[in-house]
Amino acid sequence: MLLNRTFLSWLHRKRSRWVSTWTPLAKAFNALPARRINLTRVDVGLFRMPELRSFEGFYLLRDNVETRTQELISEAISSQRRRKMVDIFDELSDSLCKVADLAEFVRVAHPQSKYTQAAEQACICICGMVERLNTHKPIYKALSQVVEHGDKLPTSEVDRHVASLFLFDFEQCGIHLREEERLRVVRLNDCILQLGQKFMNGAVQPSVLARSHVPVAIRNYFPTTGDNVIVTGLCTSAESVQLREAAYRLYLQPSDSQESLLRDLLLCRHELARSCGFDTYAHRALNGSTMEGPEIVREFIDQLSEKLRPRADADFARMTKMKRRESGQAGAMTEMWDTPYFTSQLRRQSLKAHTNEFLPFFSLGGCMEGLDNLLQALYGVRLENTDIEPGESWHSDIYKLAAVHETEGVLGYIYCDFFERAGKPSQDCHFTIQGGKRLPDGTYQLPVVVVMLSLAQPRWSLPSLLSPARVDNLFHEMGHAMHSMLARTEHQHVTGTRCSTDFAEVPSVLMEYFAGDPRVLRTFARHFQTHKPISEDMLMRLCASKHHFAASETQLQVFYSALDQEYHGTGARQGGNSTETLRSVQSRYYGLPYVENTAWQLRFSHLVGYGAKYYAYLVSKTIASWIWQTYFEANPFNRQAGEKYRSEILAHGGAVPSRKLVTNFLQREMTPSVLANSLINEIDSDELKIKDLMVGRG
Structure with a gap:
C-alpha cells in the first residue's frame, strides 16, 4: 500500500509539471458542437436571416434586392440627389453582395439540394442584374461625372478612390465604348468564360x-x-x-x-x-x-x-x-x-519522425487556443464560442465565433465549417457573407465570414488532430477572417479582403509566419491527453523542416x-x-x-x-516577410506592433491603395529591388537557422 501511495505521489508530482486545463474555447473545438434542443421551435433562419427559414427565402431575397436596386439607380441619376454618389453605389454593391456572396456559399456548401438549387438560381439572377447595370448608360454617366469633376457634396480622399474603383468596374465591361465595340467586349467576355471553363475541365x-x-x-x-x-x-x-x-x-x-x-x-x-x-x-x-x-x-x-x-x-x-x-x-x-x-x-x-508523431500535440482545440492567445496579445481580441440558434447553420457540426475586442466589443462573426462531410468541397477557403461598413446612423455593419476546412471529425475522446501543414492552413484562413474582422472601412466595397489580389493574401501569409515561430507554438503545442508540451527538440525540428529547399x-x-x-x-x-x-x-x-x-x-x-x-x-509572400522581419520577428506578441499593423494596414481593407499602405507602414519605397532583397534575406536567414540546428544536433 505504501508503495502504491509513493508511486501515485511521484506520478502526481511528475504530471504537475506539465498538466494544465484546456480553456473553454479549446474544449469546445476538441469536441463536436453541442446540439441545442429547440424547445421554442423558433427558427431564426440561415445566418440569422428570417427570410432563410426555408430555401424559398432565396426567391424573396432576390425580389427584394431587385426592387432596392431600381430605387438606388433612380436615386443615383436624380437631379435631387442628397447623398454622396459613392454612398449610393456602395449601398448598391452591398445589397447585391449580401445576396450574391451568401448564395455562392450556400450553393457550394449546403448539404440539402433544395437550398443549393435555390442559391444557384439566386446567383444567376444577381449576375443578370449586374449585367444590366453594366449596360445602364445613365448611371454610368452620373458616376463618371462625379469621378471626373467632383461630387456636389463634400467627399474625402477615400470616397474619391472608391468611386474611381466603381468606375473602373463599369469600364471593364466596355460601357464607355461605342455600342458596336461594347457588344464585342460582351462577346469576348462570354468567350473567355466558356473557354476558361473548358480548359479547367480538360486540365484535370x-x-x-x-x-x-x-x-x-x-x-x-x-x-x-x-x-x-x-x-x-x-x-x-x-x-x-x-x-x-x-x-x-x-x-x-x-x-x-x-x-x-x-x-x-x-x-x-x-x-x-x-x-x-x-x-x-x-x-x-x-x-x-x-x-x-x-x-x-x-x-x-x-x-x-x-x-x-x-x-x-x-x-x-x-x-x-x-x-x-x-x-x-x-x-x-x-x-x-x-x-x-x-x-x-x-x-x-529533418523531422526525424513521421508527421503523424506530431499530430497529438496539435489538437484543433489547442490550435484555436493558440490563435486566441495570439490575437489577444496583438490586438486585444478574443475568440468567443457562441451558441448557434435553431436554423442558423447549414449543418450540425458548425461553430460560431464572435471576435470580441476588449474595448470596442463585438467586431464580427466567424462561422467555422471545419469538418469533412460528403459533398463538401475539400479545399480550405474563406467566404465573406457580409462585409463591414459604416452605417448612416454611425453604427457599424458587422462583418460575417465562413472559414472552411476539411478536418477529420472528433471521435469519442479523440479530438481532431492537425498535421503541421494543416496548422499552417488554419492560421492562413483565420488570417483572412481576421482581416475582415479588424477592418473598419466606410464602404463595404473595399472592406477586409476586398482589396487588390496581390495584397489580399498578405495578412493570411503573415499568419503563417506566426504559425511557424517556436515562441508562438510553445503557447499551445501540447499533447491532447497528457497536456505535456511538445519537446524543444521536436519543436526546433518542426520549425526548421518548413524551410528546406526554400x-x-x-x-x-x-x-x-x-x-x-x-x-x-x-x-x-x-x-x-x-x-x-x-x-x-x-x-x-x-x-x-x-x-x-x-x-x-x-x-x-x-x-x-x-x-x-x-x-x-x-x-504577398514578400510583403508579409518584410512586415514580419520589421515588426514581429523580434517579438511575435508585440502589442504595439499589432496595434500599428491593424490601424495602418488591416483597418483600411482596399479603401487606400495597397502600395501606399505598405510604403507608409514600412517607411520605405516598395521598389522591386527592396522586395527581392527582403525575400532573399529571409531565405538566407532560414538557411543559417537550419545549419545551426544541424550543428547543435551534430
Missing part, C-alpha cells in the same frame, strides 16, 4: 493512352481499361524514380484540344484588353494593383530570379546527391519529376509567375505554340531543363483564375 482529365504506346517496363504501374492505360496524376511521392518519370511524361503529354483552348483564351483576353484601351491583358489585370503594372512585376521577377539562381542551384545539387545515394547511380541528375519527392524526403529526415521552391514560383506574365503580355500578341513559350521561359527562370514532349502548362488551371496575377503569391 486523366491521360488515356493505348497500351501499345506505353513501354512494357512501366505499363503495370498504371490502371488499365480495355486496351488503354489510364494516368491520373504525377505520382510525386512515389519512391520509384521510374514511376515518377513515367507519370510525369505520360500525364503531361501535349494535347491539341487543350493547346487550342489556351491559345484562344489568351487571344480573346488580349483582344478584350485592347478594346478597353490597354496594351496587353496583363496591363488590364494589374491596373490598381500593388505592383501597378506588368513592367514593375517583370523587374521584380528578374531581380529575384538573379539572386535566387545560385541558391536554387545549391538546392538542386543537394537533391542530386540524395538521388545518387538512393538510386546507387553515380551519374543520376535531378529532373523535374524529382523535386517534390526529395523536398518531402528531406523534410521527413530557394528552389521560390524559384519555381518565379518561373510560374514569369510564364503567366509572358502568356498575358507580349507573348499574347505574337501567338504561336504555348509549349515553345514555356521552353523559353523555363530556360531563363528555372534551374532544371524542360522535358521534351511534355506540356505542363496545359494542366495549369491557375492560368484561368489568376490570369496575369499568379505573381500575387510571390508579392
Whole structure:
C-alpha cells in the first residue's frame, strides 16, 4: 500500500509539471458542437436571416434586392440627389453582395439540394442584374461625372478612390465604348468564360493512352481499361524514380484540344484588353494593383530570379546527391519529376519522425487556443464560442465565433465549417457573407465570414488532430477572417479582403509566419491527453523542416509567375505554340531543363483564375516577410506592433491603395529591388537557422 501511495505521489508530482486545463474555447473545438434542443421551435433562419427559414427565402431575397436596386439607380441619376454618389453605389454593391456572396456559399456548401438549387438560381439572377447595370448608360454617366469633376457634396480622399474603383468596374465591361465595340467586349467576355471553363475541365482529365504506346517496363504501374492505360496524376511521392518519370511524361503529354483552348483564351483576353484601351491583358489585370503594372512585376521577377539562381542551384545539387545515394547511380541528375519527392524526403529526415508523431500535440482545440492567445496579445481580441440558434447553420457540426475586442466589443462573426462531410468541397477557403461598413446612423455593419476546412471529425475522446501543414492552413484562413474582422472601412466595397489580389493574401501569409515561430507554438503545442508540451527538440525540428529547399521552391514560383506574365503580355500578341513559350521561359527562370514532349502548362488551371496575377503569391509572400522581419520577428506578441499593423494596414481593407499602405507602414519605397532583397534575406536567414540546428544536433 505504501508503495502504491509513493508511486501515485511521484506520478502526481511528475504530471504537475506539465498538466494544465484546456480553456473553454479549446474544449469546445476538441469536441463536436453541442446540439441545442429547440424547445421554442423558433427558427431564426440561415445566418440569422428570417427570410432563410426555408430555401424559398432565396426567391424573396432576390425580389427584394431587385426592387432596392431600381430605387438606388433612380436615386443615383436624380437631379435631387442628397447623398454622396459613392454612398449610393456602395449601398448598391452591398445589397447585391449580401445576396450574391451568401448564395455562392450556400450553393457550394449546403448539404440539402433544395437550398443549393435555390442559391444557384439566386446567383444567376444577381449576375443578370449586374449585367444590366453594366449596360445602364445613365448611371454610368452620373458616376463618371462625379469621378471626373467632383461630387456636389463634400467627399474625402477615400470616397474619391472608391468611386474611381466603381468606375473602373463599369469600364471593364466596355460601357464607355461605342455600342458596336461594347457588344464585342460582351462577346469576348462570354468567350473567355466558356473557354476558361473548358480548359479547367480538360486540365484535370486523366491521360488515356493505348497500351501499345506505353513501354512494357512501366505499363503495370498504371490502371488499365480495355486496351488503354489510364494516368491520373504525377505520382510525386512515389519512391520509384521510374514511376515518377513515367507519370510525369505520360500525364503531361501535349494535347491539341487543350493547346487550342489556351491559345484562344489568351487571344480573346488580349483582344478584350485592347478594346478597353490597354496594351496587353496583363496591363488590364494589374491596373490598381500593388505592383501597378506588368513592367514593375517583370523587374521584380528578374531581380529575384538573379539572386535566387545560385541558391536554387545549391538546392538542386543537394537533391542530386540524395538521388545518387538512393538510386546507387553515380551519374543520376535531378529532373523535374524529382523535386517534390526529395523536398518531402528531406523534410521527413529533418523531422526525424513521421508527421503523424506530431499530430497529438496539435489538437484543433489547442490550435484555436493558440490563435486566441495570439490575437489577444496583438490586438486585444478574443475568440468567443457562441451558441448557434435553431436554423442558423447549414449543418450540425458548425461553430460560431464572435471576435470580441476588449474595448470596442463585438467586431464580427466567424462561422467555422471545419469538418469533412460528403459533398463538401475539400479545399480550405474563406467566404465573406457580409462585409463591414459604416452605417448612416454611425453604427457599424458587422462583418460575417465562413472559414472552411476539411478536418477529420472528433471521435469519442479523440479530438481532431492537425498535421503541421494543416496548422499552417488554419492560421492562413483565420488570417483572412481576421482581416475582415479588424477592418473598419466606410464602404463595404473595399472592406477586409476586398482589396487588390496581390495584397489580399498578405495578412493570411503573415499568419503563417506566426504559425511557424517556436515562441508562438510553445503557447499551445501540447499533447491532447497528457497536456505535456511538445519537446524543444521536436519543436526546433518542426520549425526548421518548413524551410528546406526554400530557394528552389521560390524559384519555381518565379518561373510560374514569369510564364503567366509572358502568356498575358507580349507573348499574347505574337501567338504561336504555348509549349515553345514555356521552353523559353523555363530556360531563363528555372534551374532544371524542360522535358521534351511534355506540356505542363496545359494542366495549369491557375492560368484561368489568376490570369496575369499568379505573381500575387510571390508579392504577398514578400510583403508579409518584410512586415514580419520589421515588426514581429523580434517579438511575435508585440502589442504595439499589432496595434500599428491593424490601424495602418488591416483597418483600411482596399479603401487606400495597397502600395501606399505598405510604403507608409514600412517607411520605405516598395521598389522591386527592396522586395527581392527582403525575400532573399529571409531565405538566407532560414538557411543559417537550419545549419545551426544541424550543428547543435551534430
